[in-house]
Every structure is written in C-alpha cells, then in structure tokens.
Amino acid sequence: MSSSFQNNFQRELEAGLRELEARNQRRALVDIRGVNLCSNDYLELSRHPALKEAVARAVRDSQHVGGTGSRLLSGHAAVWEQLEGEFSEFAGTEAALYFGSGYAANLGLLTALLKKEDLVFSDALNHASLIDGIRLSGARKIIYPHLDLNALEVALRNHAQERCRKLIVTETVFSMEGDVAPVTQIIELAERYGAGVIVDEAHATGVQGPAGRGIAVRYEIAQHLAAAVHTCGKALASAGAFVCGSAALKEHLINHARTFIFSTAMPPYMAEQIRAALGLARTMDREREKLLGSARRFASNLRSRGWDTGRSNTQVLSTQIGPTQIVPLVLGENEQALSAAEYLQSDGFAVRAVRPPTVPHGGARLRFSLTSGIPDDELVRLENTLNSWRENICWSAAVARA
Incomplete structure (x- = not known):
C-alpha cells in the first residue's frame, strides 16, 4: 500500500468521523455499568446456572470446539440436525435451518427467495437486516408506512394482476418501537391478494406466546407463513438464528442461501447451549x-x-x-x-x-x-x-x- 494512498485514506476516515461527531451520530463501544436497560437478554438466561452448566458440559464432552468448516464441508454434526428438528416443533413449522446470526439468516433467506422481477412489501420500520436482504436480492420493493394496513392493502391491490412472487415482510415485535404487527390481518391480506408472508420473530422468541414460542404460534399462523426467523442471541442467551418453514424451504436454503453455504459452522457445543436455553425458556x-x-x-x-x-x-x-x-x-x-x-x-x-x-x-x-x-x-x-x-x-x- 503506497504511503500517499495510506495518508489520504486515513484523512478521509478521520474527516468522516468528525462529520459524524458534528451531527451527534458517532458511536462508541462502552462497558455496561449499573442497572442494564439496553440488554436483549430478556429472561436473563445468560446468567442462569443451569445454562452455564450445560455449556461447560457440552464443551467438555465435545470432540472439538471449533466449527472446522461450513456445514456443507466438515462443519455439519448430527446435533445440529436434531436441534433443527426440535426448533421447528417449537416454532410450529415443518422444518428449520440454523444460521450463525440473525443478520445472516435474514440476508440468506431473502436473497435466496427473491428475484429481480419479484415484489416485496416491507414495513417502513423493519430491521436493517431485512432492509439489506431485500436490497441485495434486487427485487422490486414497496415500503408501506409502519403498521398501516390500509396502505398495505392499497399497494397489494394495485399490483394484484402482476405475475410474480409477492412477499410481505415484517417484524412481529419491532425492535425500536416496542409495538407489534397485526399478524392475523396481514395474513388475511396476503391470502386475499396472493402474497406470502415472512416474519422476523427476533424480539418475540422466548418472550411472546405459549412457552415463549412467538407471535406466530400464539395466533396460530405459523403454517400460513412463507418463513419465520427466530433468533437465539436475545431471550435464548445463545447465538445464531433459525429460519423456520417447510422442508422444501430448508432444502432450498441449503442449496441457495449464500450466508449459509459460505459461512463456517458454529461449534457443536453451541447447539447444546441453544437446546438447554430452549428447554429453560419453555418453563419460564x-x-x-x-x-x-x-x-x-x-x-x-x-x-x-x-x-x-x-x-x-x-x-x-x-x-x-x-x-x-x-x-x-x-x-x-x-x-x-x-x-x-x-x-x-x-x-x-x-x-x-x-x-x-x-x-x-x-x-x-x-x-x-x-x-x-x-x-x-x-x-x-x-x-x-x-x-x-x-x-x-x-x-x-x-x-x-x-
């Protein structure tokens, strides 16, 4: 790297940081002190003695503690297949596929399902991972005002005659608003206008619904969804996320979701940690x-x-x-x-x-x-x-x- 490039590069970075500072938008990493009001550890499972013991036991009993490769190479293990079966039952779906993060799950799901000719109806306040997945897919998109079902229906009606895949994408519990999507009405609109529905249950998993199974299970719509994404890094005090849906969807993602195909697998002990957290969360x-x-x-x-x-x-x-x-x-x-x-x-x-x-x-x-x-x-x-x-x-x- 030439010294002239390096000097200019550093100056540009520093100027960008000063601009953020002037707008009061610069972020920093800080330690947590005091009563924690910014944690997603909703059930405080990350400190639960039984979960700690389960993790210690899993690490001790594992043949290896690394991912070793993608799951399509050396990183697959029977424990992941078993956990995916258990989680699909928890989510009320036929199958589930584990990704290393919620962000990777949403990006992988949306880019694997959508083509340029397809049409997405996305809530204006959806999480960045949903927004980025839609953008990267290249699909056409209509952003409807937050929770505005009238605007959503107008958009669906205006495009009712188009022959393409149509998907409504929404969070269930919105991460920055703390409000909840009216999922039963969204399903009704989707069925009326021939669209599918994808929901992100990140902030509902473990907290909402019977045994913490989420909004979709609570309102008995899980079988009507194209997919539901449940994360493990919040109420389940672990890491990663599951895309839940049909067995065909799982196989499609294994073959087409780039964030799954080209990511190193999580270590096997993480599967045991999620399993233990899931068992505890059901009882809470x-x-x-x-x-x-x-x-x-x-x-x-x-x-x-x-x-x-x-x-x-x-x-x-x-x-x-x-x-x-x-x-x-x-x-x-x-x-x-x-x-x-x-x-x-x-x-x-x-x-x-x-x-x-x-x-x-x-x-x-x-x-x-x-x-x-x-x-x-x-x-x-x-x-x-x-x-x-x-x-x-x-x-x-x-x-x-x-």
Whole structure:
C-alpha cells in the first residue's frame, strides 16, 4: 500500500468521523455499568446456572470446539440436525435451518427467495437486516408506512394482476418501537391478494406466546407463513438464528442461501447451549408474566407523566397485541437523547441513546429494553430520574436557547 494512498485514506476516515461527531451520530463501544436497560437478554438466561452448566458440559464432552468448516464441508454434526428438528416443533413449522446470526439468516433467506422481477412489501420500520436482504436480492420493493394496513392493502391491490412472487415482510415485535404487527390481518391480506408472508420473530422468541414460542404460534399462523426467523442471541442467551418453514424451504436454503453455504459452522457445543436455553425458556411463564407486566406498568407511568412512548404497550388502532418488553422514550433530537442517556448513566442506569439512521430522523430516543430480573422499584427510580433530567437539564437548556 503506497504511503500517499495510506495518508489520504486515513484523512478521509478521520474527516468522516468528525462529520459524524458534528451531527451527534458517532458511536462508541462502552462497558455496561449499573442497572442494564439496553440488554436483549430478556429472561436473563445468560446468567442462569443451569445454562452455564450445560455449556461447560457440552464443551467438555465435545470432540472439538471449533466449527472446522461450513456445514456443507466438515462443519455439519448430527446435533445440529436434531436441534433443527426440535426448533421447528417449537416454532410450529415443518422444518428449520440454523444460521450463525440473525443478520445472516435474514440476508440468506431473502436473497435466496427473491428475484429481480419479484415484489416485496416491507414495513417502513423493519430491521436493517431485512432492509439489506431485500436490497441485495434486487427485487422490486414497496415500503408501506409502519403498521398501516390500509396502505398495505392499497399497494397489494394495485399490483394484484402482476405475475410474480409477492412477499410481505415484517417484524412481529419491532425492535425500536416496542409495538407489534397485526399478524392475523396481514395474513388475511396476503391470502386475499396472493402474497406470502415472512416474519422476523427476533424480539418475540422466548418472550411472546405459549412457552415463549412467538407471535406466530400464539395466533396460530405459523403454517400460513412463507418463513419465520427466530433468533437465539436475545431471550435464548445463545447465538445464531433459525429460519423456520417447510422442508422444501430448508432444502432450498441449503442449496441457495449464500450466508449459509459460505459461512463456517458454529461449534457443536453451541447447539447444546441453544437446546438447554430452549428447554429453560419453555418453563419460564412466571418470568414472562413478570417481565411483560412490569413493561406495561412502566410504559403507562411514563405516559401519565407526559413522556412519548410511541405505540409500545398501547392499543392504538388495534395494532398492539398485548404488552412487549421494549419501551421507547422518543425525545426527537440527538442532543436530547444523548443528554438524557448521560444523565441516567450518572445515576446508575445503563441506557443508550438511539439515533438516526437506526431510527428515523427526528426520532432520536432512549430504548428501554427490560429484562425479567429488574426490580420494579428500580423502574420507579428510573421514572424519577427522567423527570429530574427534564426539570433540571432539558428545560434549562431550552430556556438558554430561547
């Protein structure tokens, strides 16, 4: 690499970072300290003694602790096939295929299914992995306003005569909004207009539905889906994700999903970790009830004090299906979100400001991601600290600007 290129390269990188800094959009890696309100470890299984013991036992008993190669080469093991069978039963589908991450699962699924002539109807607030999968597929796309079924139906009706594969793609529990897609109505629209449906259950797996089996099982639509993606790195305290659907879909992905074909397999002990986490999660109805009850009360208390929590834990337009563990606090400007996060951190709360492009412009927020072990009195203390920030910092800054 020439010295002139290297110098210019470094200057361009540094200029880009300064630009992010000026827009209050630069991110950094930080250690977690205090009451953790930004974790996706919803059932706190990552600290469960039984899961730790299962992992230790699996590592001890494994012939090797590396992936060794892709599953199409040397990385396949019987334990993965067994786990995929167990997970498909959990998800209410015929089959399942494991990917190394939720991101890889969504990219692999969408790029393997879609062609340029196909048409995707995608919720405006879908996760980046869904957005990127649709983009990389080259398929045509229509972005419908978040949870707007009227707009979705108009789009489906306008393209009803086109002879192509049509897919509606949505999260079930939205990661930044904490609201829930009206999945039964989406299925009805899909069947009326000849479309398929793909759902991402990342933030529902382990938390929503009977035994934590997700929104699709709860509303008995799993068999009506083209595919469902369930991740293991959140409530299941492991890693990776399963694409769940028909046996034919699984075989298609084995042969066409590039993120599966060209990725090194996860080590076999990870399969045992997921299996143990799945077994524990099925039994944790009490923890789920406590978690969702706390989230409902917390969101209600914030709204009663004049905070904007969006549609999380509400019944707006019948689009919310019960409580979720994600409560956003929408503040609008990046500066406000950063200020509030810093104030909360100083009082012992681990919370992060979420800013564009992760959320829409003007939608900077704090995302409170609750877990089952957070005491209710800490949430009350959090509410009081937020009000203190508003009274002592936010309003003072507003007066100073005026």
